[in-house]
Amino acid sequence: MTFPATPEEAIALQERLRDRVRVDVPLPGNPALVAGVDVAYADSEDTEGLVAGAIVILDAATLDVVESASLVGRAEFPYVPGLLAFRELPTLLSIWEGLRHRPDVVVCDGYGVAHPRRFGLACHFGLLTGVPTFGVGKTAFVGSHAPVGDARGASADLMFEGDVVGRALRTRTGVKPVFVSAGHLIDLDGACSVTLSLTSGYRLPETTRQADRLSRDALRTAMS
DNA sequence: GCGACAG
């Protein structure tokens, strides 16, 4: 099926796919390859709509970059809170199809089931690729949580409509927590575990940091 | 009804 053209169609699609998501699956062993995905946008008058997506695959043990790819294109869908996937997926999927390696888990910049309709970008990406996915957000989108301890590793469940949809997780002592939620084929514990293994010196996972840098570089190059 | 609202 093709991508929805309107927010109404997009919402309908999310509600149709949401029940296929599996977030009760423990990750089978420690992942060997972890991927990060991100998209950068141009905001000027004449570059309006220009986007650059990037996917970076790291060796989970050493955090060395095993493979990376980027692609510049046009955003076909407007940014609407709750519908981020429809803006970023086309570019990310194109990149995904050209990858030589198959990561064991993908870290998305955004949310999984911690979403108004329980179907964030990470769920959608996981469903379409069949690979375990989860999301790490920098700010809260839905839900609320108790205060998080000050030490790295401390966390508090993110509650939404009576359910635990994610976790506010402190990845660095004394630094604002990030918001982790399962996307597909992984559970919350696994997602938090992987997140901690990817955050040694920074608040955000090394995967998203690398993908963020690559997407920005690709966008810069495309505009110059 | 009003505000808030991943990136």
Added chain:
DNA sequence: ATCTTGTCGC
């Protein structure tokens, strides 16, 4: 997301 300098602190 993006526009942006210096500055406080480990």
